[in-house]
Amino acid sequence: MSRHPNSHMQEVVEYAEENGWELRLCKKGHAWGRIYCPHNDRDGCLHSINGTPQSPQHDAKRLRKLIDRCPHKDIGQTQDKDSQEDKDQINDNDQPEEKL
Amino acid sequence: MSNLFEFSIVFVESVSLTEELEDKVYGGRLADGQLSSIDGRVSILYEREANSLRDAVFGVFLDLKDAGLASKILCIDPSDLVSQVQIGKRLDRKRQQIHQYVSGSRGPGNFPKPVRYTEERKAVWSWAAVLKWFSANDILGINDLQAKHATEITMINSLLSSIHLRTIDSSLFKEIDDRFHSLVCGWEEFSTRIPWDLQGPVVLNSVPDDSEQSFDWAVQA
Numbered sequence: 001m002s003r004h005p006n007s008h009m010q011e012v013v014e015y016a017e018e019n020g021w022e023l024r025l026c027k028k029g030h031a032w033g034r035i036y037c038p039h040n041d042r043d044g045c046l047h048s049i050n051g052t053p054q055s056p057q058h059d060a061k062r063l064r065k066l067i068d069r070c071p072h073k074d075i076g077q078t079q080d081k082d083s084q085e086d087k088d089q090i091n092d093n094d095q096p097e098e099k100l
Numbered sequence: 101m102s103n104l105f106e107f108s109i110v111f112v113e114s115v116s117l118t119e120e121l122e123d124k125v126y127g128g129r130l131a132d133g134q135l136s137s138i139d140g141r142v143s144i145l146y147e148r149e150a151n152s153l154r155d156a157v158f159g160v161f162l163d164l165k166d167a168g169l170a171s172k173i174l175c176i177d178p179s180d181l182v183s184q185v186q187i188g189k190r191l192d193r194k195r196q197q198i199h200q201y202v203s204g205s206r207g208p209g210n211f212p213k214p215v216r217y218t219e220e221r222k223a224v225w226s227w228a229a230v231l232k233w234f235s236a237n238d239i240l241g242i243n244d245l246q247a248k249h250a251t252e253i254t255m256i257n258s259l260l261s262s263i264h265l266r267t268i269d270s271s272l273f274k275e276i277d278d279r280f281h282s283l284v285c286g287w288e289e290f291s292t293r294i295p296w297d298l299q300g301p302v303v304l305n306s307v308p309d310d311s312e313q314s315f316d317w318a319v320q321a
Contacts, residue, residue: 026119026122029119029126030125031119031122031123034117043138045136045138046137047134047135047136048125054131055132059134062147063134066136071139
């Protein structure tokens, strides 16, 4: 398995893999690889990884934030929350003042 | 004074995350961005230092133009329309807390009204209006500048949207635009409130290509 030339980036790639993301290495070009979120049966999330980042520490931190923000994470749980929100709003807005 | 601004450039549907795009982004002045694709929609996340948010956004626009990607910009995120859940996520607060502000059981009341309802009667709010309310009531440490930034992004997105609508059907757009200007802009109620200069800072340079939904634009100094 190839490692990213920068340790900060390598660390975040390992974090992604620990969380079920899949790494696919690029054979050429400026990108070193791509990581795919576990929800890759349809589209899911795909983050491209720069092979020579200008600020590796900063870029690694940002990438980790994006991994944590994956909208497909706990997708069933999120849908339950949204359903609850819908119910709350319908209760609150039984008489909407104005529909645009 | 220079500040750090975070925003994403979201591309039109015809853009895919390919090796060619990666080389354009990571091989030049756009390389400080994070290129991603979420549910097939390609975007680049930036955190840039600039004197203002608009300076940061237009700086990226110019870099995208140099890379031949300006015609593919769809919009800037974070966008303006938000649900209660999204308000909570953006402010890093629980949904229940936001719900209390909305219902008036927490805070001073008079939370902004939703700007519209979806067919499922799910309400959506203007992010700029929400931030303005938090700022005006000194809640959650939101300040005027954050509300102003949300408005700036909404203005830029409105102009981008206008350009994209022209590319869908330029003759229909022109007819509606002409009628709007001759009719609505003549109304005293509007003309006294709004200085009508809808040419804006962004101008269409070429004949739109309907099939590509792309445009060629330039930023006027």
